Amino acid sequence: MERDIKCGKLSANTKLPPQRELADYLDLNLSTITKAYKLCEMRGLIHAVTGKGTFVTPYANVPTSTVEKNMAPGIELAVIHPFYESNEAIRDLTIDILKKPFSEQLFEYSHPLGDRGQILTAARWLQRFGLDAPEHCIYVSGLSKPLCPGLRIAYLYLPDKYVNPMEQGIFSQNLKISSLNMEIAAEIIRSGLAWKIIQKKRNAAFARNEIYASCFPESSLRKESYYQWLELPDNLSGRLCEAELSCRGVSVFGAERFTVGNQGKTNAVRIATCSAKNEEQLRKGLEILLNFIRQQEDREPLFIV
DSSP states (O other), rough: OHHHHHHTTTTTTTTEEOOOHHHHHTTOOHHHHHHHHHHHHHHTSEEEEEEEEEEOOTTTSSSSSSSSSSSOOOOOEESSOOOTTHHHHHHHHHHHHHHHHGGGGGOOOTTOOOOHHHHHHHHHHHHHTOOOOTTTEEEEEEETTOOOOOOEEEEEEOOHHHHHHHHHHEEEEOOOOOHHHHHHHHHHHTTTTHHHHHHHHHHHHHHHHHHHHHHHTTOOOOOOOSOEEEEEOOOOOOHHHHHHHHHEEEEEGGGGGGOTTOSOSSSSSEEETSSSSSSHHHHHHHHHHHHHHHHHSOOOOOOOO
């Protein structure tokens, strides 16, 4: 039942047969059907309406995450997936952390700003970037893109006069990062693994962007970036390109998704060069995009009289 709902075979708001009727039809025990209905209800796939029956929940077959890498078929060049290959090393490091004495304390409530060791590690991390914040600047160093998306941690570097107001704001908003995640992040930095991961991702990004440059040599290039902006011909909008590429099995984001009001150009697309499964798939996706643009350039103008 779950498979049929998620693949769309059972569409939203479809009324399901009564449990006893379905049990008789499938020649199964009523308790088996009852259990199946209950499990699907707990997973949000179906819901019961008193006096009317049981129905498939609206949007039950829609992914709850926009960053699920393998949910949709095709070539992903829209959502940024910042190279997951290093996650195995982070997993092994996490296992070692959990084997240490008193690691169970990482599952308790702790200070929202982390313990002293974690704070000092964060300070050393930021110092390596040579930050010298003016009196009006606050730096944010996120770890999701350079290290691991699952950590969801960022370090703040701010002038002394902002420290107390920032701490009070964090406490009043009840902001809290997982103690386990904070310790994993700190240990990644202490062990030296962080810089190995960053270098590995830089190399991977550079290789991917070289492929991009070979397909679009006239486009501006940021060699170590996870994505590139490609300007389109004046007669082609980002929204149209996004829709047409989707029909061809390639996902990109049109510039309209990132503009505010009437600001900015809309004849551009953002291409996440890091997100294809491999370099061959990236090259294929870029070739499909390039061929589509050439087809639009070669089309004769349409005159309406």
